[in-house]
Amino acid sequence: MADPIFSHPRLALIYDPFDADRSDLDAYDSMVKEFGATSVLDVGCGTGTFACRLAAKGITVTGLEPAPASLAIAQSKPGADNVRWICGTMADLPPLTVDLVTMTANVAQVFLTDDEWLQTLLGIREVLGPKGRLVFETRNPAAQAWRDWTREKTFTQVKLANGEHVQGWVEVTNVQAPLVSFRWTYVFQSDGAVLTSDSTLRFRTLGDITLSLHAAGLGLEALREAPDRPGREFVLIVSPTAD
Ligand SMILES: C[S@@+](CC[C@H](N)C(=O)[O-])C[C@H]1O[C@@H](n2cnc3c(N)ncnc32)[C@H](O)[C@@H]1O
Numbered sequence: 001m002a003d004p005i006f007s008h009p010r011l012a013l014i015y016d017p018f019d020a021d022r023s024d025l026d027a028y029d030s031m032v033k034e035f036g037a038t039s040v041l042d043v044g045c046g047t048g049t050f051a052c053r054l055a056a057k058g059i060t061v062t063g064l065e066p067a068p069a070s071l072a073i074a075q076s077k078p079g080a081d082n083v084r085w086i087c088g089t090m091a092d093l094p095p096l097t098v099d100l101v102t103m104t105a106n107v108a109q110v111f112l113t114d115d116e117w118l119q120t121l122l123g124i125r126e127v128l129g130p131k132g133r134l135v136f137e138t139r140n141p142a143a144q145a146w147r148d149w150t151r152e153k154t155f156t157q158v159k160l161a162n163g164e165h166v167q168g169w170v171e172v173t174n175v176q177a178p179l180v181s182f183r184w185t186y187v188f189q190s191d192g193a194v195l196t197s198d199s200t201l202r203f204r205t206l207g208d209i210t211l212s213l214h215a216a217g218l219g220l221e222a223l224r225e226a227p228d229r230p231g232r233e234f235v236l237i238v239s240p241t242a243d
Contacts, residue, residue: 002067003110005184005197006046012069014166014186015047017158019105024228025050027235028104031135032059037099041127043090043120044107048074048083055082062086064093090123097129103136106233109201112179114212117202121216125240134218134238141203143232146172146180165189178203206234217241 005011028050032040038059042051045063047070055061062084065071071087074080086093101124111117124134139145148154151169159165167187174181181200188195204212210220219241226233 002070003197003199004195005199006065006067006070008195008197009069009072010188010193011186011195011197012047012067012073014158014160014168015070016049016073017160017166018156018168020158022049024226025053025104027224027227028102028135029053031237032100032102035100035133037133039098039100041093041096041098041101041124043101043103043124044105044110045074045085046070046105048077048080048085050102050104051083051085052077052079055079060084060098062093062096062098064088064090090120093123093127096127097132098127099129099132101128101132101134103134106137106139106201108136108138109203112200112202117212118215121212121218125217128240130240132240133221135236136238137226137233137235138209139201139203140232140234141178141205145232146175146182149182173198174200178205178208209234209236213238214241 040054040059041062043064045051045065048063051061051063056079064086066089068087071085075085111120149170149172151171155169157165157167170182170184172182179200179202184197186195213220218238220236221239222237224235226235
């Protein structure tokens with residue numbers, strides 16, 4: 001079950017306005033080109049920004065997302081007809097082979113248990129051809145990003161396309177390494193509605209990630225930085241290991 005921030009229709013609608021700068025996706029765009037991928041599976045595609053961007057370049061894209069409200073926004077975007085959308089998790093994916101699997105915007109951190117993460121990686125291993133790759137990012141726990149998740153540092157007001165103003169901020173509710181829990185609060189000016197969304201993310205060390213990749217028949221080919229968030233993210237390029 002995805003968090004309210006992705007699954008509540010009114011909150012899914014403000015995901016893009018609150019995250020309007022998607023320059024984080026440029027590095028993924030470049031990797032699609034670098035690896036010569038012509039088919040991509042975007043796991044946890046959310047509101048479909050990256051999937052639509054790739055489809056506009058002629059890439060065969062499948063967008064996988066468990067939250068119907070986010071997927072509905074994705075499906076309403078220009079060019080969405082050129083993407084194959086699937087509502088669900090890796091367990092719901094029909095047989096498929098792709099050149100590249102992506103998980104942008106720290107999707108990897110939503111998998112809280114070892115088993116959920118391993119099952120997801122095994123599913124990804126399954127769809128990769130022998131020369132396929134997985135690229136994903138995850139926050140470096142040493143950077144302790146959650147220290148900046150305060151009302152003072154995150155308070156934002158956005159104007160939606162319909163002219164409505166929405167205020168939002170995040171606060172940490174619990175830190176119990178490797179899990180960090182936090183709450184987003186949103187105030188809708190039109191009717192004064194206050195909606196909250198509670199989430200927990202797992203901050204894995206590089207060592208933990210490497211071990212889990214091996215358990216799924218995958219290996220770390222290269223480790224990069226996110227150019228827009230130097231020192232704060234691990235960007236991993238992963239390929240299948242020999243059977
Ligand atoms: C931070 S959002 C990132 C969305 C998108 N990748 C982006 O770049 O904007 C995390 C996404 O992971 C999705 N998600 C949650 N649980 C999932 C699961 N088990 N499998 C795949 N995606 C999941 C959420 O619904 C949400 O859309």
